[in-house]
Amino acid sequence: MTRAASWAVLLLGLTYFILPLVGMVEFSLSMRRGEYSFDAYAAVLADPQFRETFSYSVVMALLTIVFGILLVVPTAFWVRLKLPRLRPLVEFVTLLPLVIPAIVTVFGYIRLYNTSSWLPLTGTIFGTNLLLMFGYAMLSLPYMYRAVDTGLRTIDVATLTEAAQSLGAGWVTIITRLILPNVLVAVLSGSFVTFAIVMGEFTMAALLNRPAFGPYLQLMGANKAYEPFALATIAFIITWACMGLIQLVTRFTKHDKAGR
Amino acid sequence: MSFLTISHLEKSFGVTRVVKNFNLDVEKGEFISLLGPSGCGKTTVLRMVAGFETPSAGNITIEGREVSSLRPNQRNIGMVFQAYALFPNLTVAQNVGFGLRVKGVPAREIAARVEEMLALIGLPELGDRYPFQLSGGQQQRVALARALAPKPQVLLLDEPLSALDAKVRVSLRNEIRAIQRELGITTIFVTHDQEEALSMSDRIVVMHQGVAEQVGTPFEIYNTPATRFVAGFVGTLNTLDAKVLDPSIGRVKLGGNEMTLGRAIPPGEALLGLRPEMLRLGAHPGEAALTGTITELDFLGSVIRLRIDLGGQPLAVDLFNTTRQAPPKVGETVSLALNPSDALVIGG
Structure with a gap:
């Protein structure tokens, strides 16, 4: 392939991806007739429901990330260290959320944890929020597990663990002071994907009747013209900011090349 | 303890x-x-x-x-x-x-x-x-x-x-x-x-x-x-099958040569171990003498390693490299001297 043909293919690809985004941004700025303005953005940001749902989803995303890290890092570490033969099974389990629709899961949750069940989580707001967080963690499991597992692959987990043990370290010290810092970039990648999933998730939040950003997006899309595009642009900016942060963290991790 | x-x-x-x-x-x-x-x-x-x-x-x-x-x-x-x-x-x-x-x-x-x-x-x-x-x-x-x-x-x-x-x-x-x-x-x-x-x-x-x-x-x-x-496993060792002629004084026959170890050994067949560096070229009084033909010569810098055919059994001999003495040639028949106490009788 000649250089010109390569550039042509690249430009075609970029156009394919960028053109819809340009159209979306352009439309979000067209609320005022005949000129570009940020009216749609101002309207969105002034809406108390936006602030409420956005902050709710941000808090839920952060809690999901913390829970996901606590669940996935020790699990992936243990599987790699002690149960390597179970890895295919664990990988299969972590992939299940991709094939089981969220609506099936949430109906399962409601059936299992309703007010007349042995664990009536849906009976309280706290319980429902907890259930939603578990649901979000499950949805992000394929991405979080893969990111952490890939991170663990880049270090000699077994030898580092043995070295730490010979120096008197217990499991908590090993995971928090050695394993986690060494897979931090991978964990952050998984965290940002989790953040993006939670911010846009609709099904679980809507069916559990929680004031999340996803249902709000849907509501706006059904009732307004320009605001949903402003919201979508904001969502894209958040996602890109997350990706930028991953790049920054990767670049500024001093020990990046170590132990490989 | x-x-x-x-x-x-x-x-x-x-x-x-x-x-x-x-x-x-x-x-x-x-x-x-x-x-x-x-x-x-x-x-x-x-x-x-x-x-x-x-x-x-x-x-x-x-x-x-x-x-x-x-x-x-x-x-x-x-x-x-x-x-x-x-x-x-x-x-x-x-x-x-x-x-x-x-x-x-x-x-x-x-x-x-x-x-x-x-x-x-x-x-x-x-x-x-x-x-x-x-x-x-x-x-x-x-x-x-x-x-x-x-x-x-x-x-x-x-x-x-x-x-x-x-x-x-x-x-x-x-x-x-x-x-x-x-x-x-x-x-x-x-x-x-x-x-x-x-x-x-x-x-x-x-x-x-x-x-x-x-x-x-x-x-x-x-x-x-x-x-x-x-x-x-440790070091290089020539292992040679020998027939014990007189166990009481350790007289053995190996590769057409006879030598006396000067100590009692078990009768029958014996496995002798000879370190390459324990053998020297030429005859030396009071030492056992073996005769063999050089089949290979490897120059290793400070050491010259000779491969010698000792009546059908291979034997490695290490000589220090010195400019005072020309190395022997492949095909040459040489005499080798060995202190009998340096010969190991290997068990196990």
Whole structure:
């Protein structure tokens, strides 16, 4: 392939991806007739429901990330260290959320944890929020597990663990002071994907009747013209900011090349 | 009572017994090498001492305390790994101080100890560097300092020089030995390199198929190997089948030559071991004489190795290279002199 043909293919690809985004941004700025303005953005940001749902989803995303890290890092570490033969099974389990629709899961949750069940989580707001967080963690499991597992692959987990043990370290010290810092970039990648999933998730939040950003997006899309595009642009900016942060963290991790 | 005692140690993986009835007494401050080929069980023994493997049977005691049932982090053992195993996210100083930090030692004491350890390994200025900024030799020095910093009772070295290039390996093995002597720390060193084991150890345990074939000083292991395996594994050894003519004085016939060892040996057939460097060209009074034909000549720099056909049996002979004497030629028939006491009669 000649250089010109390569550039042509690249430009075609970029156009394919960028053109819809340009159209979306352009439309979000067209609320005022005949000129570009940020009216749609101002309207969105002034809406108390936006602030409420956005902050709710941000808090839920952060809690999901913390829970996901606590669940996935020790699990992936243990599987790699002690149960390597179970890895295919664990990988299969972590992939299940991709094939089981969220609506099936949430109906399962409601059936299992309703007010007349042995664990009536849906009976309280706290319980429902907890259930939603578990649901979000499950949805992000394929991405979080893969990111952490890939991170663990880049270090000699077994030898580092043995070295730490010979120096008197217990499991908590090993995971928090050695394993986690060494897979931090991978964990952050998984965290940002989790953040993006939670911010846009609709099904679980809507069916559990929680004031999340996803249902709000849907509501706006059904009732307004320009605001949903402003919201979508904001969502894209958040996602890109997350990706930028991953790049920054990767670049500024001093020990990046170590132990490989 | 010995400082470290390993008694009747066994380890099986499934149906495979990798360590069989292993016994060893190590004195305080002693440097012991476990020497053997790959798969002989030496690393498994070391890992059982460290606590990374659970023995199938047997006991390990350190200063009279049974440690077999303790977890690795409860044993007060320092370990250096072949792959360095420095913590990539920590600086050199943080790596060295890790064990002390885990123990909850105050920061000021940690800093002092780290400084002391870095001075000991000759890298006092590298405390702020990360492991990836160090060479292999420097990383292994740091790993040694890290293992020594918490003042362990026993230091375990699992082939720590294998990943290094030849020159660094020689200098670092001297440094390790010097540091070990200076600190007087009891050390077990695993290696498959006989030169390392011979040059560094107070005693060597030669292992073969999970069994300790011989335990002895480097001098004993090299000069009086107890078994055919030890004789063949440590150093280069010619093994020659001989027919015993007179067992009472050790008169034997090998390759058409007769020689008297001057000591009683078992009757029948004997396996004689001759080190290449124990044989000399020419006849020497009072020494046994052998005659053979040179089939090959290898120039190795300081040494010339001759391959000699001794009545159908191959024999290697090492000569020092000297400009005063021209080397013999291939095809030449030569006389070889040997002090009869240097000939080993090999059992096992």
